[in-house]
Amino acid sequence: MAVAPREPRAPGELRQTVADAEPGGTARGQAPGARWRRSLGRTRAPLILLLPSALIALAMLLPLAYLLIRVAGAGQETWTLLYRTRTGELLVRTIGLATLVTALGAVISLPLAWLLARTDLPARRFWTIATALPLVVPTYVGGLAFVSALGPRGLLQQSLAPFGVERLPELYGWPGAVLTLTCATYPYLLLSVRSALDGIDPSFEEASRSLGVGPWQTFARTVLPQLRPAIWAGALLVALYTLSDFGAVSLLQFDSFSRAIYTQYQGSLDRAGAAALALVLVGITTGILALEVAVRGRASYYRATPGAARRVRRVRLGRWRWPSLAFCGAVVGLALVLPIGVVLYWLAVGLRQAPTFELLWAPTWNALQAAALAALAAAAAAVPLTVLSVRYPGPLTDLIERTAYVGYAVPGIVVALALVFFGANYATPLYQSLSLLVFAYVVRFLPQAVGATRASMLQVSPSMEDAARVLGRGPLAVLTSVTLPLIRPGVLAGAALVFLTAMKELPATLLLAPTGYKTLATSIWGWAAEARYAQAAAPSLMLVFVSGLALLPLLREPRQVAPE
Amino acid sequence: MSSEQHSTRAENQAQTALAPPAVSVVGLSKRFGSALAVDDVSLDVQRGSLLALLGPSGCGKTTTLRLIAGLERADRGQIAVGGRSVADGSSFVPPERRRVGMVFQDYALFPHLDVAGNVGFGLRDRARRAARVGEVLDLVGLGGMERRMPRQLSGGQQQRVALARALAPEPEVLLLDEPFSNLDPALRAHVRAEVREILARAEATAIFVTHDREEALSLADQVAVLWQGRLAQIGTPDELYRQPASLDVAGFIGDADVLPGVARGGQVDCELGTLPGCPPAYGEVAVLVRPEDVRLCADPSGTAAIVRREFYGHDQLVTVRLPSGRLLRARLGRWQSFEPGARVEIAVDGVVSLFPTAGPSS
Numbered sequence: 001m002a003v004a005p006r007e008p009r010a011p012g013e014l015r016q017t018v019a020d021a022e023p024g025g026t027a028r029g030q031a032p033g034a035r036w037r038r039s040l041g042r043t044r045a046p047l048i049l050l051l052p053s054a055l056i057a058l059a060m061l062l063p064l065a066y067l068l069i070r071v072a073g074a075g076q077e078t079w080t081l082l083y084r085t086r087t088g089e090l091l092v093r094t095i096g097l098a099t100l101v102t103a104l105g106a107v108i109s110l111p112l113a114w115l116l117a118r119t120d121l122p123a124r125r126f127w128t129i130a131t132a133l134p135l136v137v138p139t140y141v142g143g144l145a146f147v148s149a150l151g152p153r154g155l156l157q158q159s160l161a162p163f164g165v166e167r168l169p170e171l172y173g174w175p176g177a178v179l180t181l182t183c184a185t186y187p188y189l190l191l192s193v194r195s196a197l198d199g200i201d202p203s204f205e206e207a208s209r210s211l212g213v214g215p216w217q218t219f220a221r222t223v224l225p226q227l228r229p230a231i232w233a234g235a236l237l238v239a240l241y242t243l244s245d246f247g248a249v250s251l252l253q254f255d256s257f258s259r260a261i262y263t264q265y266q267g268s269l270d271r272a273g274a275a276a277l278a279l280v281l282v283g284i285t286t287g288i289l290a291l292e293v294a295v296r297g298r299a300s301y302y303r304a305t306p307g308a309a310r311r312v313r314r315v316r317l318g319r320w321r322w323p324s325l326a327f328c329g330a331v332v333g334l335a336l337v338l339p340i341g342v343v344l345y346w347l348a349v350g351l352r353q354a355p356t357f358e359l360l361w362a363p364t365w366n367a368l369q370a371a372a373l374a375a376l377a378a379a380a381a382a383v384p385l386t387v388l389s390v391r392y393p394g395p396l397t398d399l400i401e402r403t404a405y406v407g408y409a410v411p412g413i414v415v416a417l418a419l420v421f422f423g424a425n426y427a428t429p430l431y432q433s434l435s436l437l438v439f440a441y442v443v444r445f446l447p448q449a450v451g452a453t454r455a456s457m458l459q460v461s462p463s464m465e466d467a468a469r470v471l472g473r474g475p476l477a478v479l480t481s482v483t484l485p486l487i488r489p490g491v492l493a494g495a496a497l498v499f500l501t502a503m504k505e506l507p508a509t510l511l512l513a514p515t516g517y518k519t520l521a522t523s524i525w526g527w528a529a530e531a532r533y534a535q536a537a538a539p540s541l542m543l544v545f546v547s548g549l550a551l552l553p554l555l556r557e558p559r560q561v562a563p564e
Numbered sequence: 565m566s567s568e569q570h571s572t573r574a575e576n577q578a579q580t581a582l583a584p585p586a587v588s589v590v591g592l593s594k595r596f597g598s599a600l601a602v603d604d605v606s607l608d609v610q611r612g613s614l615l616a617l618l619g620p621s622g623c624g625k626t627t628t629l630r631l632i633a634g635l636e637r638a639d640r641g642q643i644a645v646g647g648r649s650v651a652d653g654s655s656f657v658p659p660e661r662r663r664v665g666m667v668f669q670d671y672a673l674f675p676h677l678d679v680a681g682n683v684g685f686g687l688r689d690r691a692r693r694a695a696r697v698g699e700v701l702d703l704v705g706l707g708g709m710e711r712r713m714p715r716q717l718s719g720g721q722q723q724r725v726a727l728a729r730a731l732a733p734e735p736e737v738l739l740l741d742e743p744f745s746n747l748d749p750a751l752r753a754h755v756r757a758e759v760r761e762i763l764a765r766a767e768a769t770a771i772f773v774t775h776d777r778e779e780a781l782s783l784a785d786q787v788a789v790l791w792q793g794r795l796a797q798i799g800t801p802d803e804l805y806r807q808p809a810s811l812d813v814a815g816f817i818g819d820a821d822v823l824p825g826v827a828r829g830g831q832v833d834c835e836l837g838t839l840p841g842c843p844p845a846y847g848e849v850a851v852l853v854r855p856e857d858v859r860l861c862a863d864p865s866g867t868a869a870i871v872r873r874e875f876y877g878h879d880q881l882v883t884v885r886l887p888s889g890r891l892l893r894a895r896l897g898r899w900q901s902f903e904p905g906a907r908v909e910i911a912v913d914g915v916v917s918l919f920p921t922a923g924p925s926s
Contacts, residue, residue, distance in 0.1 A: 470635070471733065472660045472686045486675070
């Protein structure tokens with residue numbers, strides 16, 4: 001709160017002062033945010049929040065810290081190895097892949113988001129869901145579908161063989177990896193951009209039109225700049241996802257860092273070498289995160305005005321309706337229908353050979369169990385972290401909150417590697433146990449739980465908690481009787497997100513799962529790596545189905561809790 | 565109306581002359597970063613009385629309220645509630661053990677609880693809870709609404725639930741933060757009277773924060789004017805209006821124009837002639853003239869000219885230009901009609917307020 005500078009006033013200025021103090025002047029126009037900010041930082045953070053949060057933060061840092069120590073202690077030969085394994089080439093390929101996939105994702109998502117949010121595209125509701133659904137197709141399922149359909153001696157080539165087609169364009173390497181990962185990751189960009197489009201107050205556009213600016217110019221000059229933060233946020237997710245992907249790059253034989261780390265670890269059991277490679281990968285992701293922070297700092301603030309999108313005037317597509325529909329159809333066909341169709345084909349093939357459904361139940365149960373435990377743990381960890389960072393901001397709590405996001409920068413293969421070392425050396429009872437796997441999931445996916453919980457928490461007026469305090473409840477009672485019930489939607493959404501991603505997680509599961517503990521992800525990958533697609537089909541469909549169930553509540557329109 | 569208000573206050577003070585004040589604040593200070601939000605504020609609130617904390621936005625009035633509630637920690641100063649120290653240099657009683665009730669500007673009704681759940685939130689005694697909830701809801705005129713959810717209530721009803729919730733545990737003092745600012749202006753006067761009635765029936769002691777001078781003057785027994793974190797003046801509404809302690813308070817509490825003058829004890833010479841002034845002063849002074857004390861009389865040979873007229877229905881505000889070029893406002897009954905440019909003669913009723921000016925004014 002700015003306090004007006006104190007200065008002696010000449011009597012003649014009094015009238016002006018009176019006008020300033022007039023009710024309806026500054027005081028009533030005060031934004032709620034201003035009042036909220038005042039409530040922040042009011043008293044010291046209670047220990048019941050600070051202590052668990054600090055412990056969680058330390059736990060999140062554990063894998064990375066261990067990796068650092070490990071590499072620092074390694075000898076000269078590790079660095080020679082980094083040089084020998086063509087690290088430079090790996091760097092170029094990995095960054096190139098992330099850049100291409102992100103750029104292609106933007107090219108797909110921007111027009112798609114606009115079509116869905118701002119035009120009279122037929123069957124918008126259907127397309128809205130269909131274009132987001134590729135999120136439930138894990139990259140290794142997409143990868144196995146593309147390989148078995150478009151690869152050498154794949155379904156397409158076989159069906160074209162009677163026409164004398166002997167070879168199809170090469171799929172392995174760049175084309176396949178870019179195709180698979182673009183299809184799997186563009187929904188992150190699409191969802192981010194679309195919700196930003198929904199949140200933009202149409203009055204900006206109306207103001208622009210009323211000032212004599214045409215519709216296209218209006219889009220370019222008022223809408224696009226406001227979308228920039230959402231584009232960056234989505235692009236960041238896509239890039240990080242691509243960097244950490246293991247399933248698609250290994251099936252499509254694309255040499256990226258995560259594949260190289262795995263090969264190094266499996267092939268030579270040279271743990272220090274794998275650790276060194278892992279640290280380079282963490283360096284890349286950290287660099288991208290830093291770039292994003294720098295860019296976002298410059299971008300203008302984007303503020304969603306709840307409920308403002310109701311009066312949006314949709315653009316009439318007219319003759320452009322058919323090309324638009326074709327575009328939506330092509331995206332959904334490639335990213336959703338093709339993989340699912342191919343998997344269904346293999347399922348039919350498998351059923352004709354020998355039904356192997358008994359092999360399905362154990363992995364399904366294991367996957368559900370591990371993912372549910374991870375979701376529970378992540379949601380529980382997110383609550384104290386979020387309440388602390390939103391209500392008691394300060395240097396210490398900012399630091400604690402930032403460590404919760406460490407999972408963004410550390411790909412699954414890196415977390416897994418660090419925990420393998422750590423478990424084998426210092427925590428042998430935990431090594432090869434379910435709890436270590438669940439911990440790896442939490443490190444990886446805590447950011448999602450914190451993000452969702454935080455969004456809910458920001459909507460809770462601090463005066464709710466103040467009111468409960470004044471009415472006689474201590475800090476812990478306030479947390480359980482007021483804060484938790486109010487942020488429940490966010491906590492549940494966060495848990496669902498963690499569940500969904502943990503179900504699909506592959507590299508950490510491969511490295512950390514107890515012996516004989518097969519999940520859907522590891523069994524699909526096992527079959528697909530041996531090109532036994534018919535066996536991979538049933539677990540793939542099961543995984544897609546369960547993920548879809550977890551995704552459905554997240555796709556629902558968020559309901560606004562308004563006083564009226 | 566105001567005489568009735570006065571007698572209530574006098575009775576209250578007579579009754580509670582021996583009892584400790586409901587709230588006592590001594591030398592309270594609070595700093596946010598580099599800004600001193602509350603600066604050495606001291607005040608007492610007598611049992612059963614209604615105190616308004618009045619000031620422009622950012623003057624520290626809400627912070628003062630939150631300090632009394634225990635939602636902020638003071639840097640310096642003591643606070644006692646019901647004769648019991650709740651904050652001084654060494655000790656700090658958390659809000660849940662201060663026995664204060666608070667009504668928030670946004671009401672802060674718990675959206676996941678119904679009306680009964682909200683009102684009963686602060687009641688420890690489960691056995692008595694339902695009865696007390698019914699009792700307080702009857703008090704605020706919402707009997708039978710127990711099962712409604714907050715979002716199903718109108719703004720005025722939500723506020724009464726917030727009031728009932730704060731009153732239910734029978735606090736020593738009720739703190740209200742801008743209680744009427746979220747209401748429709750048309751509804752405000754009505755709700756104000758209602759709240760006053762409820763507080764009187766509950767025999768509650770209350771402190772409310774407002775930036776609306778009419779609200780403070782018409783509702784409170786005592787008004788404390790806060791200016792840039794400092795307590796500029798505390799007194800009854802009449803005292804404040806008639807004897808403002810400073811030009812700042814005078815201007816904030818009501819419309820006023822200021823003219824230079826030379827005082828000779830209880831009289832002052834200024835552009836409007838020789839007027840009775842208060843408090844007595846000598847030498848150069850600022851003369852504070854309230855528009856409602858100014859009378860205008862059409863006179864073609866008058867020295868002042870009408871500049872403009874704002875018509876409000878129940879009255880009108882007429883601005884005139886004095887020979888020196890200064891502007892002066894007059895609040896007049898609606899029957900007088902002046903055209904811009906018309907010449908008038910000016911008279912001033914009552915006693916004008918005088919403020920010695922430091923140094924020569926140009």
